[in-house]
Amino acid sequence: MDLNDILNVIGGGGLVTLLVAGFIILCIFKGVRIVSQSEKHVVERFGRLRAVLGPGINFIVPFLDRVAHEISILERQLPNASQDAITADNVLVQVETSVFYRIIEPEKTVYRIRDVDAAIATTVAGIVRAEIGKMELDDVQANRSALISTIKASVEDAVDNWGIEVTRAEILDVNLDQATRDAxxxxxxxxxxxxxxxxxxxxxxxxxxxxxxxxxxxxxxxxxxxxxxxxxxxxxxxxxAAAIQANGLEAAQYQVALKQVEAFSQLGQGQGQQTIVVPAQALEAFSDAFKMLRGRG
Missing domain, CATH: 1.20.5 (Single alpha-helices involved in coiled-coils or other helix-helix interfaces)
Structure with a gap:
């Protein structure tokens, strides 16, 4: 059976039905858009923004609307960049930075900026130079975390109109020239x-x-x-003194006589032969002392 036989079988009405069915299938193919979880689609109608399609099944008007941009919303990392900066105490440093971001409003990104990565890299370089220029070298080394927070906040403010969220900004290294290192x-x-x-x-x-x-x-x-x-x-x-006052001079003489007797008793206990010369006045005093001791006894 050749083509002519097929056309004869279908007839005029069958051909129209076939064309209508094909057109319906084409409209469904053009009008239904399935967007993945990691993407957003920007739809234009006659060159103007019509809608932003989120994840899932979406419907657009066939032949009038078209998906102009398919934007990934996954987090992205800019290539590590190094830029020179001069601190407040006139020290030249080379700062290596890394920035992570993601697109949250693709309608702003596609219509307000052409090269997103280059724009963010230029913005980061300018902010890093400005912030380090306010600090001395010791502060840059000691307050790196605070400097990173300041740079991240400044970059976020700068790229807000581009529909971009800066998720993280890092200062990977701060390098010095050899002369500065030696100093x-x-x-x-x-x-x-x-x-x-x-x-x-x-x-x-x-x-x-x-x-x-x-x-x-x-x-x-x-x-x-x-x-x-x-x-x-x-x-x-x-x-x-109290004893003398209570007993008179006799008590004092008694104490003196007692001490003298004790002294001569110890002297007589020495080893060997001792010769003791005693003045006559001392003998009289001893005699009086012994009298007093006998009287006391």
């Missing part, structure tokens, strides 16, 4: 030596203070001992 190393060594000298001086001062405290403590203890001894002697003197 910083010398400064670091000098600072370490200064701290060591201060530590030694503080140790010597503390040793002197401790020695002085020890001498002061010894002097105070000696003074306390002397004060206790003086108090004891004063007490003994007071006791003797």
């Amino acid at each position: 910083m190393l010398q400064q670091l060594n000098a600072e370490r030596e200064r701290r060591a000298a201060v530590t030694r001086a503080e140790g010597q001062r503390r040793a002197v203070e401790l020695a002085a405290d020890a001498d002061l403590y010894a002097a105070e203890q000696t003074a306390k001992a002397r004060r206790v001894q003086a108090d004891a002697e004063a007490y003994a003197t007071g006791v003797v």
Whole structure:
């Protein structure tokens, strides 16, 4: 059966039906759009923005509407970039940055900016130079997290009109030229030596203070001992005075005689032969003392 036989079988009405069916299928194919979860589609009608299609099944007007842009909304990473910057203390540094972003409003991205990656990279470079120019080198090294937060916020403000969300901004490294590194190393060594000298001086001062405290403590203890001894002697003197006042001179003579007898008794207990020369007045005093002892006894 050739083509003519087929056309004869279909006839005039069958051909129209076939064409209508084909047109309906084409309209369905043109009018139904399935968008994946990671994309958004920008629809135009006669060159103007008509709609933004989200994930799932969407319907558009066939032959009038068309999908002009298919935009991925996945997070993107810009290539690592290095830019030179000068700190507030006139030090040249090379900063390596990395930026992550994603498109959240594709209708703004496709109609307001041509090269998104280049625009964001240029914006980041300018903001990094401006922020580092406000800080000294030591602050750049010590406050890197705060600097990253400031850069991220500034970039977000700059790209807000492009329908872009900056999810993360990182400063990967801050590099210095060799001359600056050598100068910083010398400064670091000098600072370490200064701290060591201060530590030694503080140790010597503390040793002197401790020695002085020890001498002061010894002097105070000696003074306390002397004060206790003086108090004891004063007490003994007071006791003797009280005894003399209570018993008269006889009691005092009795005590003196008692001490003299004890002294000669100890002297006589020495080893070997001793020769004792006693004045005549002492013999009379001993005689009186023995009389008093016998009288006491």
